Amino acid sequence: MSSSSLNNFPQPLSGGKLVLGTICLAMANFLAILDTTIANVSVSNIAGSLGTSTSQGTYVITSYAVAEAISVPLTGWLASRFGAIRVFITCLILFGVFSALCGMATSMNMLVLFRVFLGFAGGPLMPLSQTLMIRIFPKEKSHAAIGIWSMTTLVAPIMGPILGGVLCDQLSWPYIFFVKTPFAIIAGLMCWKLLQQFETKTAKSRIxxxxxxxxxxxxxxxxxxxxxxxxxxxxxxxxxxxxxxxxxxxxxxxxxxxxxxxxxVVDLKVFRHRGYTTSMLTLSLGFGAFFGITVLTPLWLQIYMGYTATIAGYSTAMMGVLAIFLAPAIANLATKVDPRPLVFIGVLWLGIWTLYRSSANMDMTFWQVSLPMLFQGIGMPLFFVPLTAIALGCVSDREMDSAAGLMNFIRTLSGAFATSMVNTSWENQTRYVKAELVGLTDQSGAAAGAMANAGMGEEQTRGIMDWMLQGQSVMVATNQIFMVIAVIFAVAAFVIWLAPRPTRAVDPSAVH
Incomplete structure (x- = not known):
């Protein structure tokens, strides 16, 4: 939504109304981003409950991400046609309704359909919550508004795996959707009471x-x-x-x-700027690689390492712990120095730790799995925050909104595509490795003989051998995929040097 369309607003909120408005707007952004990761650790539970394969279970992730990516470019037109407040509140309440319907789904097709509608409702919440957050704050406190909004952007993806795991284990998978419904609907109704005065003028603009x-x-x-x-x-x-x-x-x-x-609907002319094009190439490669490992890790931990969804969520969320504390300092640093070295170091750091994780084995403890992800998370703010400064620092002022919207579109779409490609590669590579290992396993028959002497029957022996073989095949395939992802991170890191140094400083936390 163009900032120029929001110039004639009434006085900002103050006191209790400001606190309440801030909570409601932050809640909307939190819920929309939370939904990108809350189902990651629950895919295997959802697939098993609905009688589908784990690979089909990843549709729960990709359907939401694709729908969200498509709806984001429509935000500006919807706001100018129907009013920013009406669009925001309608999307927030619909988000709550479709979250409830997702929890009520009785088949994978039904769940994916409702997730698509959920993504359409969630897309406009992110840019509109940011714009409205800035408007309800006094001008001299706009940095506080941006800081609060940015904090929800960082916290939500970390809370997703933890909340999803706990709800899935303690209750059941539908509650990862049910839990959002009351918050979305109550926040929507409160926003309608508090923010009506901030409604924008409408115009019959064409789409x-x-x-x-x-x-x-x-x-x-x-x-x-x-x-x-x-x-x-x-x-x-x-x-x-x-x-x-x-x-x-x-x-x-x-x-x-x-x-x-x-x-x-999408202004592609911004790609004429070399810095912007290079930043988007780095973003698509880097974020695709990052999202790929965050989807693959909990699947591996639950299916083959015996982790519950809760423990897998704790482990996966480690990646964002240090990122929260480093993000404000890096945002400030990116406005004072050339941001390209920061991006290069951040993406390369993610790649180095991914390469380190490619030596994993099935005897690893929780901390041996989680600590590398904790340190790997240092690269997240170094990657995402300065990259925004480079991308938006290379475009003109009038192109800023289009460039920011397109950046969000590419980021979301890269995550959806990476989810499918990583899951496909993981299954294919596992089958290939298992086929190679079958002919090399227990050629002398010593292991089978030992199990038989221990009193195990032929079928039991064959089942144990097959499960051990499958587990090792998955471990080898997982490590091989991590190696490939590490290479993609390295390529993304070096690509950023093709961008010129930004000619002006941009507050990287000012745009999602």
Whole structure:
């Protein structure tokens, strides 16, 4: 939403109203971002409960992320057409409703459908909550507003795995969705009482219907191709071939239309700035790699290391602990020095620790798994915060809103694509490694003989041997994927040097 459209606002809130308004707006942003990670540690539980495979369970993650990415570019048009407050409150209440419906789902198809609607409702909450947070604060305290909003942005992804794990273990997986409903609806109703005076003027602005349609077509087709390819033997399936063709034609048509449209839904012209293009390439590679390891880690810990969803959540959340404390200092530093070395160090740091984690084994303790992730998290604020300064420091003032919205779109979409690709690679590599190990396992028959002497039957012996073989195959495949992801981090780190030094300083916490 353009800041220029919000110039004629009444006086900021004060006292108790300011505190209450801040809590409600922060809650909206927290809930929208929380949903990107709260289901990560619960995928295996959800899949088992609904009678589907773990690979299909990841649709719960990707469906929300894709829908959210598509709805973010629409925020500006929705706010100008219907009013920022109406859009914000409607999306927040719908977010609560669809969260409840997700918990009531009785099949994977139903759950994925409601997650799509949940993503559509959640997308506008992030940019609108930020803009409105700044508006309700006195001008001299705008940094406090930005700080509070930024803190929820950092805390929410960390709380997601912990909250999801505890609710899944102590109650059941539907409660990871039910728990958000009362907070969303109550916050929405309170915002309506508190923020009506901040409503923006509306105008019958036109929307780029063709551009939006093409965006939905190519993104949906590509995501479906990535999600279903592993189950349908990829391009041996006519279904996958058709999806690939639709995605390619849709993407090319989208590029042509958006570059020539008068009011495009996504302003691609910002890519003419070399610094912005380079930053987005670094972001897509780096965030895709980062999200890939955060999805893969809890799946491995629960299915093959015997962790509960709660303990897997604690372990995964370690990555964000140090990031919370370092983010404010790095945000301040990025405005005073060249941010490129900070990004380079941050992404390379993530890659080095990912490479270290590629030597994992199945005898590791909780702390042997978690401590590397704790230190790895130092790279998160070094990566994300200065990268925003580089990207937005390379575009003109009038392009700032478009550049920020497109950055959010690319980040969200990269996470969704990475989830599918990592999960597919993990399963395929596990099958390949297991096939290689089968011929090398217990060739002398000593292990089988020892189990037989211990009183185990033939079927029991075969089952134990197969489970041990499967576990080791998964461990080798996991380590190999971590190696590949470490290389992707390294490439992303060096790419940032192709960007010129920003010509002006931008407060990196001012834009999501």
């Amino acid at each position: 780029d219907v063709v551009g939006l349609g093409l965006l939905v077509v190519w993104v949906a087709a590509l995501q479906l191709m990535l999600d279903e390819g592993k189950d349908l033997d990829w391009f041996e399936s006519n279904h996958i071939v058709i999806l690939g063709i639709v995605a390619l034609i849709g993407f090319v048509a989208f590029l042509i239309w958006e570059l020539t449209a008068r009011n495009p």
